[in-house]
Amino acid sequence: MLRPQDTATRERKSLDGLWRFALDPDGRGRQDAWYSGPLPEAREMAVPASFNDIAPDIGDYFGDLWYQTTVRVPRGWDGRRVVLHFESATHRATVWVGDVEVMSHEGGYTPFEADITDHVRAGEEIRITAVVDNTLSFQSIPPGVIEDSPAGPRLKYWHDFFNYAGIHRSVWLSATPTAYISDVTVVTGLDVSTGTVEYRTEAEGTDGHGFLAVLRDAGGNEVARGEGADGTLTVPDVHRWAPGDGYLYDLELCLTRDGETTDSYHQSVGVRTVEVRGTEFLINGEPFHFKGFGKHEDIAVIGKGHNDAYLLHDFELLEWSGANSFRTSHYPYAEAVLDYADRQGIVVIDETAAVGLNMGLGGGIFGAQGYTTFSPETVNDVTQEVHAQAIRELIARDKNHPSVVIWSIANEPESDTEGAENYFRPLFDVARGADPTRPVGFVNVMLAPHGKCRVSQFGDVLMLNRYYGWYVDTGDLASAEIHWREELEAWATDGKPIIITEYGADTYPGLHALEPEPWSEEYQVAYLEMNHRVFDAVPAVVGEQVWNFADFRTVSGTARVGGNKKGVFTRDRQPKAAAHLLRRRWRGLQ
Numbered sequence: 111m112l113r114p115q116d117t118a119t120r121e122r123k124s125l126d127g128l129w130r131f132a133l134d135p136d137g138r139g140r141q142d143a144w145y146s147g148p149l150p151e152a153r154e155m156a157v158p159a160s161f162n163d164i165a166p167d168i169g170d171y172f173g174d175l176w177y178q179t180t181v182r183v184p185r186g187w188d189g190r191r192v193v194l195h196f197e198s199a200t201h202r203a204t205v206w207v208g209d210v211e212v213m214s215h216e217g218g219y220t221p222f223e224a225d226i227t228d229h230v231r232a233g234e235e236i237r238i239t240a241v242v243d244n245t246l247s248f249q250s251i252p253p254g255v256i257e258d259s260p261a262g263p264r265l266k267y268w269h270d271f272f273n274y275a276g277i278h279r280s281v282w283l284s285a286t287p288t289a290y291i292s293d294v295t296v297v298t299g300l301d302v303s304t305g306t307v308e309y310r311t312e313a314e315g316t317d318g319h320g321f322l323a324v325l326r327d328a329g330g331n332e333v334a335r336g337e338g339a340d341g342t343l344t345v346p347d348v349h350r351w352a353p354g355d356g357y358l359y360d361l362e363l364c365l366t367r368d369g370e371t372t373d374s375y376h377q378s379v380g381v382r383t384v385e386v387r388g389t390e391f392l393i394n395g396e397p398f399h400f401k402g403f404g405k406h407e408d409i410a411v412i413g414k415g416h417n418d419a420y421l422l423h424d425f426e427l428l429e430w431s432g433a434n435s436f437r438t439s440h441y442p443y444a445e446a447v448l449d450y451a452d453r454q455g456i457v458v459i460d461e462t463a464a465v466g467l468n469m470g471l472g473g474g475i476f477g478a479q480g481y482t483t484f485s486p487e488t489v490n491d492v493t494q495e496v497h498a499q500a501i502r503e504l505i506a507r508d509k510n511h512p513s514v515v516i517w518s519i520a521n522e523p524e525s526d527t528e529g530a531e532n533y534f535r536p537l538f539d540v541a542r543g544a545d546p547t548r549p550v551g552f553v554n555v556m557l558a559p560h561g562k563c564r565v566s567q568f569g570d571v572l573m574l575n576r577y578y579g580w581y582v583d584t585g586d587l588a589s590a591e592i593h594w595r596e597e598l599e600a601w602a603t604d605g606k607p608i609i610i611t612e613y614g615a616d617t618y619p620g621l622h623a624l625e626p627e628p629w630s631e632e633y634q635v636a637y638l639e640m641n642h643r644v645f646d647a648v649p650a651v652v653g654e655q656v657w658n659f660a661d662f663r664t665v666s667g668t669a670r671v672g673g674n675k676k677g678v679f680t681r682d683r684q685p686k687a688a689a690h691l692l693r694r695r696w697r698g699l700q
């Protein structure tokens with residue numbers, strides 16, 4: 111699947127704006143065919159946005175959410191292939207055009223689309239209705255469960271961020287020629303100063319057509335061209351994509367017939383290599399050290415809705431702090447985020463939405479206990495296939511981003527049991543089958559330390575989340591330092607690069623203490639300094655990503671004060687004292 115583009119042969123029309131919106135607590139809409147006319151009792155809802163925080167009375171709702179809009183198909187689109195494309199709908203959706211069901215999709219963070227040519231006429235208005243379901247189950251990624259409570263059913267889940275839902279990203283109507291390019295895969299290589307761009311084009315309805323690929327530099331000058339659906343282009347004196355230098359070439363892929371271009375699609379290309387060698391993580395053959403954060407898509411009012419102003423602001427703050435990377439904890443982010451990371455030379459660990467596959471975690475903090483993670487009744491074969499599909503869709507979507515250097519197939523799952531080993535082994539194969547060029551890993555939890563974890567054997571890198579000095583050795587940084595170093599030195603014997611993908615301490619902004627104590631700004635600083643001493647003593651550590659970039663909304667609980675407060679920035683992006691510490695460390699300032 112390719113994202114809609116405006117090119118010499120393609121057009122797109124944004125459907126973002128205010129849609130009609132209705133909750134369906136009794137689950138009547140599907141059988142009463144709400145798609146067959148204007149939605150009953152509709153209010154309006156912003157797209158893209160989470161619905162939860164827009165109005166005071168709907169935040170915790172779960173079930174069917176109905177969205178509807180109308181759009182006129184441009185007059186000039188007669189004879190064209192018309193596609194309806196959703197960048198995401200959380201966590202699943204079914205879509206109708208008029209009265210016709212055109213598609214369903216499972217998974218809240220990857221795109222889906224349908225060819226709706228047969229259901230529309232150029233120049234006429236169409237009604238688009240989507241029913242989005244934000245319920246989680248043991249067969250969804252991430253998992254959840256509906257439990258009874260005296261006040262009625264409640265949705266519980268094992269991840270530490272709020273279940274924001276809705277249409278979080280843009281929706282497009284687009285037109286392509288009927289013979290069209292349907293996918294492209296690019297793999298780049300380097301031989302001293304010469305770059306290679308291996309490309310593979312897929313296309314439909316192309317009898318009698320030729321293929322052309324033209325590579326241009328950032329100034330628009332042609333540097334290489336090739337004929338055929340597949341090929342390898344060579345770029346002497348290549349300008350590499352590198353951390354901090356997001357140089358991109360433009361690869362234009364064309365279908366041709368009788369000397370005319372009948373379809374054209376543009377793919378940006380960063381020429382770089384990624385490799386794990388021993389305990390080193392190499393980009394372009396040079397050791398790379400990850401400095402940055404685990405992030406969230408989380409902002410006031412909009413929730414997980416994509417917002418360009420926050421995108422730019424967050425990257426400015428990454429730059430300010432000296433960060434060179436982040437992880438898309440705990441789900442695939444909007445594609446615009448990865449595009450921008452490509453252009454900025456920011457390195458990305460790209461994660462699926464497989465978070466909370468660990469029912470032993472939380473000790474009461476996150477709610478429901480008493481479940482076994484991997485069992486026929488809970489996370490089972492069906493879940494595994496949904497998870498596999500989530501991995502395939504993530505890689506299909508993001509495979510051409512030079513910024514993406516690691517696939518993270520899960521965050522903190524149970525990983526110390528036979529059930530976990532059997533569940534994950536084939537999922538690593540799925541990831542490697544979909545992309546043999548990038549390292550694959552998963553993020554290990556503190557409950558499965560070295561010697562107990564049965565899943566890290568499958569990873570190319572070790573990604574560890576650790577909270578010594580916070581969840582254990584709370585307030586006792588001296589003991590924390592000893593215990594942390596012991597564990598890390600044990601992991602280092604595995605001979606793989608280690609990235610600390612989470613370390614952090616909740617910090618209430620403005621809370622101060624002469625003797626650093628938990629929740630104060632001074633403690634967050636002292637906690638990070640302790641961690642840094644540990645990392646700097648273990649050569650296999652090739653990266654540190656603080657949890658979290660900013661405070662974020664989560665399920666309320668005794669350990670959560672107005673959200674998770676481990677941000678180095680507040681939710682509205684004001685720095686805590688720790689932000690200045692990181693800036694000094696990462697920028698090498700005094």
Ligand code: GCB
Nearest residue numbers: 270521522575612657674676
């Ligand atoms: C973790 C999770 C993350 C939580 C964090 C915390 O290990 O990966 O989702 O938010 O800990 O703050 O407890």
